[in-house]
Amino acid sequence: MSDPVTVIGASGALGYGLALRLGGKGVPIVVGSRDADRARETAGKLAEAVPDGSFEGDANGPAAERAEIVFLCVPFRSQSETLTNLKEHLREGQLMVDATVPLAAAVSGRATRMLGVWQGSAAEQAAEMVPDGVKVVSALHTISAALLRDTEAALDEDILVCGDRKADKGRAIELIEKIDGLRCVDCGRLENSRTTEALTALLIGVNARYKTHAGIRITGLP
């Protein structure tokens, strides 16, 4: 049996899709939501969709305590508040995989534009806000939430992973690559999230123009 994994924001589109896909691969999922009842409701929906999966729900704080790897899949508007509330719950050695994208939509701007984040990127903001010893990598910015949620859809794209330590990226990559059709690419330091996050806005535009759910593939890799 795999270790459990927490998905903060699993009631949202990306988090739900991630929980669904990982849960389907035998990874026990702890669903975190701001509201514990909402979390349990989402866990119930996931359990219906994946009858042989293991899904439990709890409020973000207690949910974050229950796994060594915690995915953060919240809108940028809530990222800072969520991280503040998680401070008492996260502990040294845990790995946070941040998928937050600072789209201008967070402040009623366009989803095809980015906000400037003082630290450089949402992931670097997360790294600044987690307690000492909690590692942060970023990933999952370019995968379409709609595709991830649609278990009928075959995935065939890359996940760009940024982080300052190879070992942390390795932990995230091992987990994400359990999902069929996803290949992770090590995109260097966490600061490179400035670029991988911005790809989300670029792809949202591509999706509108080409009526699709676009993703990224890095060519030329062995």
Add this chain to the structure above:
Amino acid sequence: MSDPVTVIGASGALGYGLALRLGGKGVPIVVGSRDADRARETAGKLAEAVPDGSFEGDANGPAAERAEIVFLCVPFRSQSETLTNLKEHLREGQLMVDATVPLAAAVSGRATRMLGVWQGSAAEQAAEMVPDGVKVVSALHTISAALLRDTEAALDEDILVCGDRKADKGRAIELIEKIDGLRCVDCGRLENSRTTEALTALLIGVNARYKTHAGIRITGLP
């Protein structure tokens, strides 16, 4: 016979590869370099590599006058100076395809990091600096210059094209897609060059880590 195309900076790696590949497809190439002799020397090298191609060389200014489409393939360090010197030579209706990337290497920083450009991107700087009526699109940031120069190498990747007018992007796309193995993707407005330019720095890091010449493919397109 195709209309001629000018490649400013064709003595550099990317410009040379572009001139080589387009020239091989029957597009007459006007090589621009700061120095006219250098331009003619590069044109001579290109003519040796592509004996049935048409290559002429001239200083940047006169070279830019000789085609309706002008590629700008110079290091960011020289972009602003080059554009200033081109002001008297460019004319209304011409299309500039800017491939400049503001890597931090321009100021002795890392090639895996970007400089902030006041206008938002090198392409937006170009758009601000060209004479009225000269159109600017951006492209070719993610293709490896080494692959482009190596005519033995089969290309199989996308070129991300940004620009404010569909018609301008269409002109650039028609030309670039003459090169076998390149598909252009309309990535929206010129301001999105902020992201497509940054991909160069990201890919330079990927190249170092994976010992390859990486490129980008957008998945999910029709």
